[in-house]
Amino acid sequence: MTATTYGAGTTTKTAQPFHSVPAVDGLPFIEEAGKVAPKDARQLSKLFFDRLQSLEEGTAAYSYARSTLIEMNMSLVRFSARRFRGRGPEEMEDILQVGTIGLIKAIDRFDLSREVEFTTFAVPYIVGEMKRFFRDTSWAVHVPRRLQELRVELAKARDHLTAVLDAVPTIAELAAYLEITEEDVIEGLVASNGYTAGSIDVPAGGDEGEDAGRSYTDTIGAPDPAMELVEDFHALAPMLGKLDDRERLILQLRFGQEMTQAEIGAELGYSQMHVSRLISRTLAKLRAGMLTEA
Structure with a gap:
């Protein structure tokens, strides 16, 4: 990643990716935002979202921050499109385009105060736009x-x-x-x-x-809100298989038997705080596995 630092007395000259929009004071200038590694994109996104909240919509600074966020997170669109692989090149292009619309909606609605990773927040928006595309343009039922x-x-x-x-x-x-x-x-x-x-x-x-x-x-019966979770559960199943016995047991006690952390600690001989850390670490591992499957 090539960047220019502003306000610190040092400058590295690079070619601007957005020629009509100058870099913003307080934000790094990213030469090729679309090539930023996912790990770096997560860190940089937090910085850009924080700055975006204080910028006035319609200004050059706001447009730069928003455009950079879109380019940096296009990997989420490509990742989400993998579930529709097997389509023709033209149809995949349409899928990526509508997925980008979902990404933009997620960026415009994201708030750092939610205390949730942007990737977790954005993927449902992206996949939702892709599913809506198929609902509006495909046959009423699947036909060979x-x-x-x-x-x-x-x-x-x-x-x-x-x-x-x-x-x-x-x-x-x-x-x-x-x-x-x-x-x-x-x-x-x-x-x-x-x-x-x-x-x-x-x-x-x-x-x-x-x-x-x-x-x-x-x-007919009422819609089942749990149906939206079926696909997520299907993706989660192989991740659960990669956990060790202790991790699976703790998840079973917490979410299967709905035991409190204190009850789990008493059952396994751990402190409540240690159980809390184990659950948080296991959930973070599952979340990361689902988001980085690509």
Whole structure:
């Protein structure tokens, strides 16, 4: 990392990464913020966030601090995008772009007084934007690409045969025209239902009786807030396997059996303070493992 120190009497000349924005007094000038190592980025981010809170929005100083924070933490966007690997290059580019939007939202809303690491605060924002992208642009349900392409071919064939036959073609006629089996036609037609989804607010009952006016929303259960934790638990499982027996036991007693630190200490022959340190150290190890998996 190449930097210029201001106010200390020493200056190292470097090329500015933001040519229209001068370095800010009290902040290091970072030549290539996107290449700062994650460990250094965490320390520098605290400095920049602290300074950002005292700067006036819209000033050159504020823009410099905010832009540097975005570039330094782009590794969080790339890390979050790994769970969507396997997509095409163009789709991955879109994922990184919407992830960057999440990063910017996290930077604008982060407050050092929360006493939480920025990485922990930012990742849910980043992943949330990525998931929203898929929700808004993807099929209503997951459908294999083969069936997505078959849906298009079936739609073209149905339009053509309808014009030629002056009637809606049968499954057999569609199969003969496309030179595929009737089973493939049926599978394609069923899969095409996954392209759009009906609203659950549409009335499901008839015009009379107790179901009149009721929608599907009225018949389903309430959202389970724990569902958002499923993915986190899945990522946490291998980290737990790397803990030693004592660490796993203490976590089991504290969070599984909901014992107090004093009760755990009495059970294992440790002081309450020692149990507190062990729990904090173990949780920090798990948190670091999940954030630095990349």
